[in-house]
Amino acid sequence: MTNTESTSELVRALNDSGLCRGDTIALLTPIGSSKINDTYRAKTANGCQYFVKHHIADATMDQQACIEMFEAEVAGLSALRQTGTFRVPQPLGIGKVSDGAFLVTEFIQLQPLSDQQKFGQMLAAMHLAKGPEKFGFDIDNYIGTTPQLNGWKESWVDFLHTRLKFQFDQAPLPEKAQRQAEQLLANLPVFFQDTTIVPSMIHGDLWSGNCAEDENREPVVYDPAVYWGHNESELGIMRLFGRFGDELYEAYHAHLPKAPGFDKRAPIYELYHLVNHLNMFGVAYLDRCIRLLQIISNLLDQDTMF
DSSP states (O other): OOHHHHHHHHHHHHHHHTTTTTOOEEEEEEEEEOSSOEEEEEEETTSOEEEEEEEEOOSSSOHHHHHHHHHHHHHHHHHHHTTTSSBOOOEEEEEEETTEEEEEEEOOOOBOOOOHHHHHHHHHHHHTSOOOSSBBOSSOEEETTEEEOOOOBSOHHHHHHHHHHHHHHHOOOOHHHHHHHHHHHHHGGGGGTTOOOOOEEEOSOOSGGGEEEOTTOOEEEOSOOOEEEOHHHHHHHHHHHOOOOHHHHHHHHHHSOOOTTHHHHHHHHHHHHHHHHHHHHOGGGHHHHHHHHHHHHHHHHSSOOO
16 A cells, blocks of 8 residues: 555544544644654644644554554553643543554644743652552553553562563573663662652653644643553663753652662663563664673672662
8 A cells, every 4th residue: 555545544534533523534644753653733624733643554563453552542542641741742532543453632732841840840749649459450551562561469579570571582682681681670679779669650761752732832741651660660761761851850850859779770671671672673772781681690699889
């Protein structure tokens, strides 16, 4: 199917779905294409606008998996909205096309984030929102195109062990790095000695491409991979791919101070996302994974970590 044919079918499917409040799509304009999804602004005959995300099924993700990915995204957007903190696009529904599936949400005119201090304050507020007394989420979801296991656990260490092992089991790590990954899993509790963890609502994929601000300069977050987890875990991908300034972290930690051992746990939370990128995008991320595993191994070799 050509791009033109695919877009035409997507317009027909959007009109048939009624997800754009029953309006007829007059114009579907591409507004970006990532390595994972194609995205569009849909404008109706009545002048209303909607955001459309389209995923094309392939050998790694069939149509049913595409639908499940978007169902999980709807659940994640809804969970973020329930915290009453950031502005989050309202999900309107999902549909099928012959080459995959699509998601329709509220359209928000986005602009680059300008007030990082405010963003840090709101992130802390989201992490402090009251939730369950265990770790996980009601359904599994995806981090990129990688399944993310969210089965409920009473222990954060148990939950994190499951998450890391799932990534390590898929990763093309050389023998030494694989041994270091196994060493980390075996010694994971050491990093959490005397640490009390209250479950926080975690966006899960909060890099600079998944946040912005609206026309009123209110911070907006989207494209989540949510779960209830350790607040520090959110900061891993932010440090790796965030372009966030000191003012954001200072505002954040004014409400959620760094706990003992914070700096030694940080490489673990970065490693999760780097190994996921290795699994999704290939060996360009291998050297960075190896370096982080060595850093963590060195920490474990110290007589007194904390």
